[in-house]
Amino acid sequence: MSKVVLSLAARLRLMALAVTLALLGLGAYTGVAFHDAALDLRLGATRAVVQQSLSIAQRWQEQEATGKVSRAQAQQHAMDEIRAIRYDGKEYVWINDMVARMVAHPIKPELEGKDMSQTQDPDGKRLFMEFVETVKRNGSGYVDYLWPKPGEQANSPKRSYVAGFAPWNWVIGSGVYTDEVRAAAWRFAAVSLATALVVGLVVLAFVQRMANGLQRRLDNAQQALQAIAGGDLTRPVSAGRADEIGRLLQALERMRQDLGRMVAQVRAGSDGIGGACAQIASGNADLASRTEQAASELQRSAASMQQLAGGVQASAESATSAHALAAGAADVAQRGGEVVHRVVATMDEIQAGSRRIAEITGTIDGIAFQTNILALNAAVEAARAGEAGRGFAVVAGEVRALAQRSAAAAREIKDLIGGSVDKVEAGSRLVTEAGGTMDEIVSQVRRVAQLIGDVGVSLQQQAEGIAQARDAVGQLDTHTQQNASLVEETAAAAQHLREQAQRLESAAAVFRLEGMEHLPAVRTDARTQAAALIGRVAVRAAPPSSLQPRPQSKAAPAPKPAAAPSPAPAASGDDGEWEQF
Template sequence: MQAFRNLKISSKLLLAFLAVLALTTFVGLYAVMRLSQINQASVDIATRWMPSSRMLLTIRATTARYRANELQYLISTSDQDIKAFDAIMSDLWSKIQTNYDNYASFIQTEQERASYDELGRLRSAYAREHAMIMTLARNGRKDEALVLAQGESLELSRRLYDQIDRMVQIDHDAGQEANRHANDLYRSARAWVVGLLAASIALGLALALALARIVARPLIEAVGVAQAVAEGDLTRRIQATTTDETGQLLHALHRMDQSLIHIVRQVRNGTDSIATASSQIASGNNDLSLRTEHQASSLQETAASMEQLTVTVRQNTDNARQANQLAASASTVAQQGGEVVSQVVDTMDAIHASSRKIADIIGVIDAIAFQTNILALNAAVEAARAGEQGRGFAVVAAEVRALARRCADAAKEIKLLIEDSNGKVSTGSALVAQAGQTMQNIVSSVRNVTDIMGEITAASVEQTAGLEQINQAISQMDQVTQQNAALVEQAAAAAQSLQEQAYGLQQAVSVFKLERGMELTALPATPQPMPAPDLARITSAAQSGRWEAH
């Protein structure tokens, strides 16, 4: 059993399937063998017993017809009927002989052979009696022939019929026996096949349960180990009792567990080194803090220059406020000009609409002119055809006059629209003149703004002088500030990174549980870094230009 457990899973599955397949194959072969036997019994019935019975019955029926024609021959007086019955008897006897010979191919047992020989003997005796009867009848001795036919010949025919009936019964009994044999084979085969199928199902279920137990148990144990490792428990024992794939998996999990224990030890030892490095970085930050304080005292010297700059900036602010008021006034004037321009646009739109109407009317006039031309042409054609009787010409002339009237009306409408457009154009001209005056006011306001901006420019010159003094003071400390800022930034980033890594490592390895004797002593708390100098305040003040004098 242990050897089977150590086989590969594929080999186990293969052996199980081969066992089920072998039993299933045996069931199939046994069923095929039994079906072949049943089929052979059915073939015997269909190809031997039934045809032989039919052939015997055919011999009996043909013999009876032969006997009837023989009697008809004896009692007939017409030469034509005698010849006809003679021909019929000859044909029937030929059929009897053929069927008799063919029946020999169905004989297989001694009983059938003896019955067949007895039938042949009776048939020969009957043939001899028939020959004697026919000889007497042909010699004109029909009365004697009839007496012979109703005597010995009748007895032979009855014995012949009885022998055929016995042979038919033999074939019938043999057919029934073959049928019973086929039924017995069927019942036996059914019982065996059902039993073997039940055995196959039982074997398959047993193998399936065994394989499930052999394969599932190690997998369940492997899942439990993996879950324990995921939860940080490294104290679980892993035992592998087989060498198949599941056993190899458990061995691999055992090696993984040992490797994780080793890694956790190393990580916990590494956190001590990280804590030491964090302390050294904190010391460096203290030095940088002192430098930053010294630099802050130098920055205070720039406060006086910034006061001067503040006064100048205030003056510029007042001038900017006045410039803003003038700009607002100029905006109002510009808004008025915009309204005037909007009115001009509306007027131009109305003129445009009138122009479109004029275009439409002109289109109507063009259409009328075209129709007038066609009517005039029709009138000329009609007048040419009518000669002196020009009634059609009169009708055409009336249409021409109507079209001319429409042209006159359209011309009047065009005139009115043109006059209306002229009036609107005059109004637009007046509005444009008003807009020009408004633009002049805007120009005047802009000039005032320009004067104020000149004062702002003068104040900016004074601001520039003050800023130059500030730049001289700031340039002396710029290099030191940049160096210190870079060092402080790097040191702070390094310290923060180390602290985060140390904390992350501590949190990561804290979830793992080791066996007793493997636990390490707890690490000391990570030292808090020294607070860095308030460089943000200094940098912000330098950028905004606002300093406080101390």
């Protein structure tokens, strides 16, 4: 559900109405407060009168107590003084006793001496018995009942204050008619409400007039703002009085004037931008033509350098192939020398092993000799033992026989190993001589490979010099192409600037200005010419086909080594730019 938005004038009217209702409410509350205050004031006066009557009775009772007067005289003097009391014009004080018998009544003396215990008001309240009960219960208090006013027959609401005088069993009371207080309160409330109503109506009338004027001026301001929002800057804004709204309207008028001047300047500036864009496009076309001629000359120079570099590169590749073959032969010879060295190392290891076997065989021979001596000693000991050592003597004989055979076998192995060691030493000397010969062969092959490599290096240096010259020409051509690209970007920027100027002019054309409704627009032929020039620059900036890399021809189908170095491509740092153009 949409929220209701009240206007400023409506809110002012509601505020004035609220003030009026608040004043009326205040008047009503004042009337109620006046009624309560007036009633309390009247009741306070009644209570004071009753207390005064009690003082009178107390004074005469003291006279009785001192014996100066009798009780009847004292009571009579007290009743006379109390009957004479009047306050608020016509209010009085009466006296009855504790059995509800009327003792003194200044307005209706015919009631004196009568039993009033059965007297009731129209509501059925036994008012005198209620007086007695209030005194018995609290000593004093208020009682509400109905009683006719003096000189009238109709009953009126009355509130009386009663208090007991114990020495004489009297109930002294007096009351006020509450309808009079209510009537006075109503009169006061009527005056208050009438005053509040008049003041509220005056406030409403003033606020209504102020709201109408405020709404009228705000409507004028809204219409002026809507006209500005719609692009109409020819409508002046009237400020009126120089108050807050007037100052706001003056600021709005200054804003309209400043905005009109700004729009006029924007229109004039957009026309100037359009003419400048056409001039920039014309200059870019001339620059693109000269850049194209320079690029053509550089392309022919680059083609000649490319052919020369191809011939030198072919010779360098042939020298590189020969160097690779020589290097391969040197590698083979070197591997042969390494094999011979490994054979020599193997023969040395065999010789060392043979010597070690001879040493082990000598050790075995020594062990057999020692075993033979031990077996001989065991046989001697067995012979000394006689018959008890015969079996041991047989074992010792067998051990001796085994030891002798082991010694014989060890001597034969030693002889064989000695012969093998001699032969191995002879073979090792021959292999060492063969290794020296292979080293000389490897040295000669390396010298040949070095000479061929020097020739290849010289050719490669020549090729690099030609490549550097070609790279320089390529860089010049690249810079020329970059210049062409800058020309194209400048033309595109000029066209973009022209489009922005047209959009700016279109945006400014929405506003209507005083005396400037028909400003000249930028001519369309200049825009068409600029677009055509930009197209020409884009065509001329295309990459030339003569500078594309071509495959290099070889002089002869020579075998290609596995690790042969390849020459670096020329102008490698500008590959992305060549692809761009």
